Amino acid sequence: MKRIYLDHAATTPVNPEIVKAMLPYFNETFGNPSSLYSYGQEAKRAIEEARDKVAGIVGSQGEEIVFTSGGTESNNLAIQGAAHANHHKGNHIITTSIEHHAVLEPCRFLEERGFMITYLPVDEYGLVHPQSVKEAITDKTILISVMHANNEVGTIEPIAEIGRIAKQREIIFHTDAVQTVGHIPVDVDELGVDLLSISAHKLYGPKGVGAIYIRKGTELTSLVHGGEQEKRRRAGTENVPGIVGFGKAAELAQAEMGKEEQRLTLLRDKLISDLPRRIDHIYLNGHPTKRLPNNVNMSIEFIERELMLEELDSQGIYASAGSACSSSSTEPSHVLVALGLGGEKACNSLRLTLGRETNEDDIEQVLEVLPQTIDKVRTMSELLEGLARGCCG
Ligand SMILES: *Cc1c(COP(=O)(O)O)cnc(C)c1O
Secondary structure, three states, rough: OEOOOOEEOOOOOOOOHHHHHHHHHHHHHOOOOOOOOOHHHHHHHHHHHHHHHHHHHHHOOHHEEEEEEEEHHHHHHHHHHHHHOOOOOOEEEEEEOOOOHHHHHHHHHHHHOOOEEEEEOOOOOOOOOHHHHHHHHOOOOEEOOOOOOOOOOEEEEOOHHHHHHHHHOOOEEEEEOOOOOOOOOOOOHHHHHOEEEHHHHHHHOOOOOOEEEEOOOOOOOOOOOOOOOOHHOOOOOOOOOHHHHHHHHHHHHHHHHHHHHHHHHHHHHHHHHHHHHOOOEEEEEEOOOOOOOEEEEEOOOOHHHHHHHHHHOOOEOOOEOOOOOOOOOOOOOOHHOOOOOOOHHOOOOEEEEEEOOOOOHHHHHHHHHHHHHHHHHHHHHHHHHHHHHHOOO
């Protein structure tokens, strides 16, 4: 049975070329980049090369890139770092109700410690309206954080418009661009952001490494203290192999981006148009066009979502019920709730996120298998309900 992995929003496989680039940095060029002998200096040079490649993919200067342990740390550094460094100017932060937990949780953490947080609503497509950002700003606002694209429903937010508002009011603007960097064009100046989070493992790089772009002059307090690394913005001996892999991943992504974006959009739109023709009571979540090229998210009524995912798994199709984080709980996704969905539509969602190795045959296979699976799951659910009511027999 062919395995079809359709959960690229959760993580991506590391490209063999990237693994190859990383290998020497485990046991050949293994020196500490802070050491002055040649082993260390070679590792340091490798880090600086990777820094330039990562900077290149977001249109920034190398010195504005700080390596971290991933998207979660970058978001924490952006939110907590900007809050602490600018506390003397105010205590108000604006974010949205559909952010990743790695933005929402640091906001809640600050809220418990005296900060005021506004969680902006979104429309039925998951779009944040720039006007609502404008109206939420007060004299005390020190930070605005709006994600570039949502990891569950794929909606791409009007970041450049919000960036213009933030700039006019001289407020630090952060975007969580973990789902967009390496997939669609991202340019820190066009977007008008001061802080931007990136994660390597969402663009075919290794897990446990990421970066934050910090515009020159942006005041940020570090979270991790204890060394001179990353110009004191993030202490700790660098993850050299990881950073090298991240750099390579950025380079490959940049080379393939336009072509890959087009290819995936066609495959995505095939699923979006054909699935509702083959399955009843299925609805697209997120914006029909302002969405990530690889994201399909649909609510399916009259199913048990765990049962559906198990059945798909047994057919070799690996998909998710939304975000990786909420699929283990039975809580409806905070994103779907924010889109105004209730009941079954908020609980029974299916997210298919395509990637570099996804091809037309895979899409055909999904179009074949998914309707059968839904039928089966619906029949099983009816049987289970019947059993529960004691009326089978
Ligand atoms: C995956 C993800 C993160 C977390 O990144 P990690 O590198 O896994 O910590 C943050 N934000 C978004 C939108 C994501 O999709």
